[in-house]
Amino acid sequence: MKRVFSGVQPTGNIHIGNYIGALKQFVELQEEMDAIYCIVDLHSITVPQDPRALKQHTLDVAALYLSVGLDPNKAIIFVQSTVPAHSELAWILTCNSYTGELSRMTQFKDKSKERESAPTGLFTYPLLMAADILLYDTDIVPVGNDQKQHIELTRDLAERFNNKYGKTFVIPEYRGTKVGARIMALDEPTNKMSKSAENEYSRISLLDTPEKVKKSIMRATTDSDGEIRFDEKNKPGISNLLTIYSVFSCLSIQELEKKYTGCGYGQLKKDLVEVVNDSLVDIQKRYFDIRESEELKRILKDGTEKAQTIAEKTMKRVKENLGFITL
16 A cells, blocks of 8 residues: 655644645545655744744644544554654755755745845755655655645655665655645735735635634635636636635536626625535534544554654664664
8 A cells, every 4th residue: 555644834723725735635545545644843943933832733733634534543643743753864864965956945945035044944944844755655745736846856865865875765756636736815816825924814724713714705806807717827816716616615617617607706705605614614613622632642642653663664774774873
């Protein structure tokens, strides 16, 4: 059975872009693959974090993993920092990478372009991500399109290491989604939906109230054309709303275009509010049932033990191939 690995940062509430681009796939893939899903808290500290908030957000994400449908009997669910091998392998990969290839990473360029000096962790972030993936002999990595370049780097690093030290790592493959791989901000539909955007109505978080969802959608930027059709270049706002609608309703974009022929944007938004809120009701109920339970920490502890067992086998192979002494 092939293995799938992926993770989400515990920084703020998970929004529907995270859900559509990643978590929805996580749930589907646990049915057909050996699944390992992580809350990547080490990645979150590339920017300053409040320790208390970070701890709470980590548990929030773990609870959301379970509430969207991840099953601890089918998937390993754990927190990244509880398995030290992630950091250990990241250092080894750092010593087998080059500054040139890291400086070409699009996300680093975007996040550092307005800074005189960027944090080193932001620069080496892709190496920790590569370690996360390679540590578990991962075959498939389901992430959003914005992470595709990082998967390509991971593949390059694995092939380089294998060629230099002998067969060590499985070469992973990227898996995206055909519809909804990149959900855009509601207020600026040419930008990706983000947890950190200043405008709280630019996104819809999985734990938003029905009133907040309604305000966010009804305020969403559209255009003056008046026609409901999918055209990302000329109608990014409407195209984004149609994409969200399609994913949550299981109707194709073509079906939605036909359904709303001759209708105004207000009707589309009103119906979308209902569709999204109906979908979030069950997720939120499961979330609040488990968030404060002891079961949540038990699941994470069990996941750590299982992940640690796999990670230790990989690190033994890595160290032996490198020439390190293993006792």
